[in-house]
Amino acid sequence: MSKLIDPKKLRGIIDHHPLKNDTVTTPGAIILDIRPWGSAATIIAHTFIKKELPIEKGVAGVLLCALLSDTLNLKSPTSTENDEQIAAVL
Secondary structure (H helix, E strand, C coil), rough: CCCCCCCCCCCEEECCCCCCCCCCCCCCCCCECCCCCHHHHHHHHHHHHHCCCCCCCHHHHHHHHHHHHCCCCCCCCCHHHHHHHHHHHC
């Protein structure tokens, strides 16, 4: 794990990349949300929607930009239907 992250302060990980050996070691349990979607931004936006939390316009814009960047405008082979649906909502 990066020396920039204090494992004692880590509360969770949201990502769309698979974990590799020795990627993360924490002193206690943390929240992990790792899905085979095209972007972590999709996972974050999905969480907002699932919890019925409003997404401020600026936050929605940043999430959409990240989603489109990660998925190469939804044309990447890693892009999923979930990415397309969330992009339409954002």
